[in-house]
Amino acid sequence: MINIPDLVQKLLAQTKSALLEIVTTDTPLVIDAVDSYISNAETRMSSLLQNLSEGGDVKFLLDRLREEKDILRTEVLSFIVIGKGVAQNVINSVQDILLQAIASVLPPNNVA
Amino acid sequence: MKKLLFLLTISTVLFSCKVTWVPAKSAPQIVNVLDIQTSTTSLYDAIIASSDRRYVTYQSDYATIGRKIDTLVSVNLVRPHGANILQQSLLLQTYFYKYEGDHKARGILSVGDLRVYRDYLKSFIKPILISELSLK
Numbered sequence A: 001m002i003n004i005p006d007l008v009q010k011l012l013a014q015t016k017s018a019l020l021e022i023v024t025t026d027t028p029l030v031i032d033a034v035d036s037y038i039s040n041a042e043t044r045m046s047s048l049l050q051n052l053s054e055g056g057d058v059k060f061l062l063d064r065l066r067e068e069k070d071i072l073r074t075e076v077l078s079f080i081v082i083g084k085g086v087a088q089n090v091i092n093s094v095q096d097i098l099l100q101a102i103a104s105v106l107p108p109n110n111v112a
Numbered sequence B: 001m002k003k004l005l006f007l008l009t010i011s012t013v014l015f016s017c018k019v020t021w022v023p024a025k026s027a028p029q030i031v032n033v034l035d036i037q038t039s040t041t042s043l044y045d046a047i048i049a050s051s052d053r054r055y056v057t058y059q060s061d062y063a064t065i066g067r068k069i070d071t072l073v074s075v076n077l078v079r080p081h082g083a084n085i086l087q088q089s090l091l092l093q094t095y096f097y098k099y100e101g102d103h104k105a106r107g108i109l110s111v112g113d114l115r116v117y118r119d120y121l122k123s124f125i126k127p128i129l130i131s132e133l134s135l136k
Helices: A004-053 A058-105 B003-014 B026-047 B054-076 B081-104 B111-136
Strands: none
Touching: A004 A058, A004 B111, A058 B081, A058 B111, B026 B054, B026 B111, B054 B081, B081 B111
16 A cells, blocks of 8 residues: 655655755856856956057947847856756656656556 | 556656756867867967967968857757757857957957957857856
């Protein structure tokens, strides 16, 4: 006979553990990305200001500032990739846990 | 009991389909992006450090990097679930050729302009690298 409360409890514990592992692995990646993008933005602004102070063209500066939206776009795209990857890992981990739980209560012949 | 077993079997079949929203990690792609990052920065640093900043002197170096970026785009074009990284690669391609085109049109660029282009291209390459490294 299947002990449903016991099975659910096991499932929840395993799911929580899997989610914590994923969050612990992927959070530093996001923090590093943000740090890197802020640092790159500082470098870009410094270069632009230095260029202007050395007699650089204002039109050149304005053209680059207009391109900032595309840099932001590519940075956001990287967060979308990271987010999709995290969601994919979460779903697949939960699926694995559910699959294992289901397999453990099924008679051997019924396991796909 | 039979109903439960039936439901469990159906669930097992359903759950055995893995979700895939991002491409698989690709070592060659990471190497390619790192190569583009290094060669682009090296090219601009070399032009900045040189007394000869004419476009014609660096035309072949631009072409070499351009080909690497074109390869990156082509690979991502056919890569399953690679739509976001493809968009990032296309942005890099657009701006690399735009800055090269400016150098070609003006013949010589100032050190300040070259420094800005180098830093802007770095900012287009880094997010691609972060996307690639985040893949499992």
